[in-house]
Amino acid sequence: MAPERHFFSFGNGGALRYHSLPRARKRRAPVFFHDDTMTLSEIAAKQAEALSEISAAADSVAIEAARVKYLGRNGLLPALMKGLRDVPPAEKPAFGQALNALRGALSAALEERRAAAETSAAPKVSFDFSMPGSWRGTGAIHPVSEVIEETTRIFARLGFTVADGPDIETEFNNFDALNTAKHHPSRDARDTFWLGPELLLRTQTSPVQIRAMLAKKPPVRIINPGRCYRRDTTDATHAANFHQIEGLYVDVKPVSLADLKSTLAHFAREMMGQSVQVRFRPHFFPFTEPSVEVDFTCHVCKGRGCAVCKQSGWIEVMGAGIVDTRVFEKVGYDPECYGYAFGMGVERIAMIKHGVTDLRMLYGGDLRYLRQFL
Numbered sequence: 250m251a252p253e254r255h256f257f258s259f260g261n262g263g264a265l266r267y268h269s270l271p272r273a274r275k276r277r278a279p280v281f282f283h284d285d286t287m288t289l290s291e292i293a294a295k296q297a298e299a300l301s302e303i304s305a306a307a308d309s310v311a312i313e314a315a316r317v318k319y320l321g322r323n324g325l326l327p328a329l330m331k332g333l334r335d336v337p338p339a340e341k342p343a344f345g346q347a348l349n350a351l352r353g354a355l356s357a358a359l360e361e362r363r364a365a366a367e368t369s370a371a372p373k374v375s376f377d378f379s380m381p382g383s384w385r386g387t388g389a390i391h392p393v394s395e396v397i398e399e400t401t402r403i404f405a406r407l408g409f410t411v412a413d414g415p416d417i418e419t420e421f422n423n424f425d426a427l428n429t430a431k432h433h434p435s436r437d438a439r440d441t442f443w444l445g446p447e448l449l450l451r452t453q454t455s456p457v458q459i460r461a462m463l464a465k466k467p468p469v470r471i472i473n474p475g476r477c478y479r480r481d482t483t484d485a486t487h488a489a490n491f492h493q494i495e496g497l498y499v500d501v502k503p504v505s506l507a508d509l510k511s512t513l514a515h516f517a518r519e520m521m522g523q524s525v526q527v528r529f530r531p532h533f534f535p536f537t538e539p540s541v542e543v544d545f546t547c548h549v550c551k552g553r554g555c556a557v558c559k560q561s562g563w564i565e566v567m568g569a570g571i572v573d574t575r576v577f578e579k580v581g582y583d584p585e586c587y588g589y590a591f592g593m594g595v596e597r598i599a600m601i602k603h604g605v606t607d608l609r610m611l612y613g614g615d616l617r618y619l620r621q622f623l
């Protein structure tokens with residue numbers, strides 16, 4: 250049947266022309282010109298073959314290789330298009346349609362395969378961005394650490410520097426230099442953890458003050474927070490292991506109780522709020538003379554009287570006083586120096602601040618309790 254012309258047989262002169270240009274033809278389309286007798290049905294078969302090859306392409310590299318093979322500059326379709334000019338005019342429309350259909354089908358198949366490959370190559374994340382996040386907890390500063398940091402900040406602004414010392418102290422630094430009498434009950438093994446005849450776990454942070462004065466001549470203005478140890482039975486207000494913050498100011502010029510009171514009043518307002526009042530009550534400590542106990546107005550009732558302050562309106566917060574001249578002698582200072590010292594329990598301040606009634610809550614590690622400070 251005449252219309253079923255061979256696409257690449259060039260009519261009557263086809264063989265002649267083909268053979269006259271064998272090299273050029275073969276170079277341009279080495280793959281597809283193995284058969285110079287492609288008919289419409291062969292084009293259809295080629296299309297089916299190409300489509301199955303494209304659909305089998307596993308990744309973007311294989312897809313691109315298929316595109317080059319069929320639609321690329323030296324691929325099948327351009328070669329077929331070029332051959333179109335030699336098709337007899339009567340058959341051109343049918344061949345043209347077949348080639349257009351081939352181009353459309355291959356392009357669509359390539360595009361579809363490319364999109365599918367991109368989708369499958371994308372990481373498979375099953376994440377719903379509209380879901381509320383789960384909170385992992387960032388942690389918070391423990392109330393005891395918070396009091397230490399806040400107190401240190403307040404006194405640092407007044408010119409105090411932070412001093413530190415070891416937990417294991419000598420008897421001299423912990424008792425003798427602080428003018429503690431030889432028979433004082435605090436030296437007893439039932440009150441103090443002794444590590445030997447001369448060494449002990451410090452019962453207070455005051456030895457740091459001794460160390461500071463031994464190391465430096467006046468003026469000395471330090472704040473020393475730290476851990477202390479006493480053989481106390483743990484209960485709601487006592488622990489064998491607790492923290493103190495002490496302060497010391499020594500100068501060669503007069504330092505008075507009035508200076509101490511104004512300093513502590515400033516601290517009280519910064520720590521507890523501007524309405525807090527401070528009062529001194531006479532007391533005794535071996536290393537200060539005169540000595541006072543320092544009360545803040547009750548943070549619960551603001552001084553009117555309540556169960557927390559036992560109806561007094563005041564809360565005892567710390568001990569203080571003018572440094573005893575015997576302490577100056579022990580550290581080699583001129584007894585004519587002036588100075589004040591004060592000390593407070595960190596846990597006590599934290600309990601007052603946060604309304605904690607049992608000291609053991611601070612160290613129990615109970616997350617239900619600790620989470621309220623987050």
Ligand SMILES: [Zn+2]
Nearest residue numbers: 547550555558
């Ligand atoms: Zn009260």
